[in-house]
Amino acid sequence: xxxxxxxxxxxxxxxxxxxxxxxxxxxxxxxxxxxxxxxxxxxxxxxxxxxxxxxxxxxxxxxxxxxxxxxxxxxxxxxxxxxxxxxxxxxxxxxxxxxxxxxxxxxxxxxxxxxxxxxxxxxxxxxxxxxxxxxxxxxxxxxxxxxxxxxxxxxxxxxxxxxxxxxxxxxxxxxxxxxxxxxxxxxxxxxxxxxxxxxxxxxxxxxxxxxxxxxxxxxxxxxxxxxxxxxxxxxxxxxxxxxxxxxxxxxxxxxxxxxxxxxxxxxxxxxxxxxxxxxxxxxxxxxxxxxxxxxxxx
Numbered sequence: 349x350x351x352x353x354x355x356x357x358x359x360x361x362x363x364x365x366x367x368x369x370x371x372x373x374x375x376x377x378x379x380x381x382x383x384x385x386x387x388x389x390x391x392x393x394x395x396x397x398x399x400x401x402x403x404x405x406x407x408x409x410x411x412x413x414x415x416x417x418x419x420x421x422x423x424x425x426x427x428x429x430x431x432x433x434x435x436x437x438x439x440x441x442x443x444x445x446x447x448x449x450x451x452x453x454x455x456x457x458x459x460x461x462x463x464x465x466x467x468x469x470x471x472x473x474x475x476x477x478x479x480x481x482x483x484x485x486x487x488x489x490x491x492x493x494x495x496x497x498x499x500x501x502x503x504x505x506x507x508x509x510x511x512x513x514x515x516x517x518x519x520x521x522x523x524x525x526x527x528x529x530x531x532x533x534x535x536x537x538x539x540x541x542x543x544x545x546x547x548x549x550x551x552x553x554x555x556x557x558x559x560x561x562x563x564x565x566x567x568x569x570x571x572x573x574x575x576x577x578x579x580x581x582x583x584x585x586x587x588x589x590x591x592x593x594x595x596x597x598x599x600x601x602x603x604x605x606x607x608x609x610x611x612x613x614x615x616x617x618x619x620x621x622x623x624x625x626x627x628x629x630x631x632x633x634x635x636x637x638x639x640x641x642x643x644x645x646x
Contacts (some may be wrong), residue, residue, distance in 0.1 A: 364405035366390060366414070370421045377425035378564070385430050386421070392434045393417040427564035440493040444519050449511035450487040451574040457550050459632040460605045461493045463639050464548050467601055468498055476500040481595075483536045483549040483588060484508075486574055488516025488529070490548055495525035504530045506539040509573065537591035545597060550605040551584035553577040581607055585614055589621040596622075602642040611637035618642045 361369070367386050375382035391398045393416040394409075409417070423433055431437040431452045437444055439453035440461055446452055468475040475498050482491040485505035495501050507513050513531045520526035532539035537547070554575045559567055566575070577584050585604065592602075602625075606614045615627040624645030632638035 361409060361414070362405065363390065363394075363401065363407045363409060366409060366417055367401065367405075370417070373421060374424055378427070379424065380563075385424055388430050388434060389420040389424060390417055393420050427568055429566075429570070437487075439487075439489040440497075442493065442496065442523060444487050444489050444492070445515055445522065446487050447515060449509060449571060450515050451570055453487055453489040456632055456636075456638055457490065457605055459630065459638045460548060460550060460603060461490060461497075463630050463641055464490075464494055464546065464603055465497055467546065467603075468494070468501065474498075474500050478502075478546060479542065479544040480504070480546045480548065481506065481537070481540055481544045483547060483591075484551055484574070484584075485516050485531075486512050486550075488519045490550065491516065491529055492519050492523050492525055494548075495520070495528050496523050502528045502530075504532060504540060504544075506532045506534055506536065508533065508535045509571075512574075535591065536588045537595050540595050543595055543597045544600060546601045546603065547592065547596070548603045549588060551577065551588055553581045553584065553605075553607045553610065555579060555581045581610055582613060582617065585617050589617060592621075596644060598644065600644045602640075602644070604640045604642075605638060606640055608636040608638065611640055614640045615642070 367390055370386035371382045374385050379385050387398055387401055391401050394413055420433055424430060429452055431446050432448055435445060437446050437453050440458050444453055468478060471478060478501060480501065480503045482503055482505045485491050485507045488505055491503045491505040495503050505516055510533055513533055517526060517531055520529045552575050554577055556576060556579055559575055602618060604614060611629045618627055619625050622644050625642050627640055627642040629637045630639040630641055
């Protein structure tokens with residue numbers, strides 16, 4: 349039965365009642381994860397941790413709490429992503445601030461961080477001498493995670509968007525690594541100075557056709573500049589690679605997140621741009637090709 353927006357929350361209801369009603373309503377309005385969404389929105393509206401929602405099922409909500417929850421659930425029902433409503437998304441075990449200026453971090457990207465950390469930790473200098481660049485940093489989730497995991501590491505994070513860099517800086521401050529990350533505005537490697545031992549990036553790789561058919565919370569709310577990869581999804585990789593000559597060292601490692609369907613094509617772009625580069629494809633936890641790991645010829 350359809351649940352009108354005005355009936356999502358009703359005076360005298362307990363938190364469990366509201367959670368159930370909100371879950372039903374969001375499921376009827378297109379949410380793929382209605383229970384999770386309802387839990388996160390209830391927790392945010394009430395200033396609780398998600399676990400506290402379970403501990404306070406019998407709590408009676410005041411009118412102002414009911415109204416706040418109703419408004420958040422309405423926004424989600426209209427397609428707005430939960431992360432933009434609450435202003436936060438967890439990534440690699442840490443909360444990251446997000447807003448419509450940046451792409452919402454996905455769990456898939458944690459594979460890219462895993463691969464980068466494995467290589468950095470294998471260095472004999474504990475990564476103290478490593479120069480790492482995160483191109484198209486967005487929320488800064490990759491750069492901040494790397495710096496937070498390796499205390500000696502210094503990173504340069506670039507983005508063409510000043511608004512995105514402001515979000516990334518906030519996240520670096522939040523996690524105590526802002527002094528070890530240099531933020532530079534510019535397209536891909538054009539903002540870099542000097543040469544680097546590692547370049548990591550999660551470029552846009554959604555095709556124009558795919559964006560048109562994407563779920564409303566992606567299509568209508570997330571920044572297209574961080575999503576669109578052109579007709580074949582590879583335009584950003586071409587531009588990124590074209591910005592790197594003169595900024596890499598012998599043996600530099602390139603780590604790029606990819607659409608699983610395009611892993612071999614991205615590998616071919618890298619070997620075409622840098623003769624002698626060796627590439628391997630790393631799978632994510634779901635068994636999908638997720639990261640192209642390339643080493644430039646010494």
